[in-house]
Amino acid sequence: MKNNRRKILKGIAAAASLPLLSFLQPNQVFSANKLRRIAVEETFSIPEIIDAIEKLLAIHPEKDLGTAKALKFVPGINTIKERLIDLDDHRIKEMDKAGVDVALLSLWSPGVQLFDKQQAIELAELANDRLTEAIKRHPNRYGGLITIAPQDPQKAAQEIERGITRLHLNGVLINSHTNGEFLDNKKFWPVFEAAVAHKVPIYLHPRTPPESMYKAFADYTMDGAMWGFALESSTHVLRMILGGVFDEFPELKIVLGHMGEGIPYWLSRIDTISSRDRKTKRAPSEYFLDNFSITTSGMSWDPVLEFNLKVLGPERIMFAVDYPYVSYDASVRWMDKAPISQVHREMIYHKNAERIFNL
Ligand code: MN
Secondary structure, eight states, X not given: OHHHHHHHHHHHHHHTTOOHHHHTOTTOGGGGGSOOOEEEEEEXXXXXXXXXXXXXXXXXXXXXXXXXXXXXXXXXXXXXXXXXXXXXXXXXXXXXXXXXOEEEEEEOTTTTTTSOHHHHHHHHHHHHHHHHHXXXXXXXXXXXXXXXXXXXXXXXXXXXXXXXXXXXXOOEEEOSOBTTBOTTSGGGHHHHHHHHHTTOOEEEOOOOOOHHHHGGGSSTTTTSTTTHHHHHHHHHHHHHHHTTHHHHOTTOOEEESGGGTTHHHHHHHHHHHHGGGOOSSSOHHHHHHHHEEEEOTTOOOHHHHHHHHHHHOGGGEEOOOOTTTSOHHHHHHHHHHSSSOHHHHHIIIIIHHHHHHOO
């Protein structure tokens, strides 16, 4: 069926003497004829940042104990580093092979959030410039999220403005906590002001739990993607909700990977227990259902997709892969066959991402 559609499209494109890619420009009415696939949590880095992270963690592993460990012990880490840096070759081939049309790129966690202020600001700008160049080289294939240095919230707000108005990026990336501090702390709120002013979402991506939480996750490789990431980022989200971020910024949009980092599963109990001593105007689930969207990154599993369709609805779930940690091919094969309606599949594969990230 899919091949037939491609053949028909190729035929039409040839007949019109147009190259196929220009025929399939984003947001054209023809997109309904082809299942456009957009993946929204796709990781990249630049050599300068990988290098700076390695140098810093060699002396100060406590700045990110999980990443320090991963850089030493994760099998194939050198291949992962090569794939993070590559934006022209293997990555595009993998997307082509799987039939992924567009990848929304974001900087490898922990990004710049473990550096001191000045280094973080400079490397964030460099990452955003390189990302913009890659998008210019592959305008039909990539979108990108703005890296910021929350260490300096005012500068971070300015970088959001530059990223949207000058670089034309699609949203903001925050790799969760910054030096063990969370975004419910009002000193970070200029970042939210900027995101709301420019009407762009913030993708809150996990990172290793901070030193204050780390001990419980230190064994059995629990500190990373198996468990520590989700516990850290879900704790962060709850702090934002209960700390009144969404009373102050009702228009703020947050995107969470990994099917919502476990929060959807807990909403009922969070509402019940928090009602005993709640300072916010509304129940936590109301903010979650109004202000949050989730993605399928690294969680290609039918039951949790079906559950989230019931809890959040089809308009708040987006397809994501988590390349280069997860394969495009396997993720697409899963989503193509997931037991959901074709209408919902199209929303999850591209329509929601087009709306939320302006892709
Ligand atoms: Mn990721």
